[in-house]
Amino acid sequence: MLIKSFERGRCLLVRLDHGADIIGQITDLAMGEEIETGFFSVIGALSRAELGYYDQVSQKYGTIQIFDPMELVHCSGNISLLNNQPFVHAHAVLSDRKGMVRGGHLNAGKVFAAELYMQELLGQHGQHLKRVPDQVTGLNLWSEE
């Protein structure tokens, strides 16, 4: 396994903007605050969402559209560099008025309200954590370099 050790950077609590896209907002946060590496966790509610499912055989993402307002039961993920830009990788669990749940890779979601905890991580000796194409999975995964 690939193990990278980091120094702790800032701890942020963030209220995301009503009506904005959750992935766009987290990307804007990373860009604006110059967070190149981080771990985050979010709770809140979305007014619509698009989930993804990665087909491990065809190595293509399918999408699941959710047009109903949902609780954002939980969203967690990380920030690392893809093509030298902060890239947000997020997964989410959503629930409806009966408590029924859907989940997956989070492509997009319109924020009704969302509270984010971000732990910035700082590479030792100026090291970065970069995603590069992985031949085995077809995904962009963290690399040794």
Add this chain to the structure above:
Amino acid sequence: MLIKSFERGRCLLVRLDHGADIIGQITDLAMGEEIETGFFSVIGALSRAELGYYDQVSQKYGTIQIFDPMELVHCSGNISLLNNQPFVHAHAVLSDRKGMVRGGHLNAGKVFAAELYMQELLGQHGQHLKRVPDQVTGLNLWSEE
């Protein structure tokens, strides 16, 4: 978006009391340890629970009663101040003996066993993070002040 930066406080691992209410226990922890701001994550099992779903149109919470013992697959949330008291905002994912899942805002849950990780956060220059009524959503959200 509203971005607030914090210093790290204590890291606590906590075994919640069997038979007690999970939200009451986390509130007691925050009160007893004087934690005004924090991020937490819990795994365990509940013997019953009440979930909430916020109707984004009527702006009222509905409730979902769960009378069966469930795995507490995950509960995460935060602590901030509401009316100058530590307030616990928690969401949870629960699963039954077939692995079927329900989730939402966590109103209450009777602890069978629960293991909590709490990251205390300390406001810079004595700043607090306060919830105030938000006109757009009808929720108590984090404020600029």
Add this chain to the structure above:
Amino acid sequence: MLIKSFERGRCLLVRLDHGADIIGQITDLAMGEEIETGFFSVIGALSRAELGYYDQVSQKYGTIQIFDPMELVHCSGNISLLNNQPFVHAHAVLSDRKGMVRGGHLNAGKVFAAELYMQELLGQHGQHLKRVPDQVTGLNLWSEE
């Protein structure tokens, strides 16, 4: 409740090995890096998995086999000592191509891809966090000692 305070140790981001067992990998990480106490969170995908559900009355675990590839929507848990060895306690939420979700205690899972955040915790004054058999629940829970 039992409250234990820790110093922060290392922050690690880890890419788990394709094809390996997720619980075995996290255990190997804890063993190899000498992490006796910690909190972790993972997102990724599994090619198969075994979930557990603890029957609170009979006090026995049932298992749920999942033979389909699934998104690992979220896995979180902790590391503490059981019989003087690092022990991984993990729960997971999995989703299929329709976004349908299953979850529970995570017994095992074959990694397709997985990204782990580990916060090492260091006991004050060399203290450890140990699991011992609990008479009330029939589980191995954190002890005062």
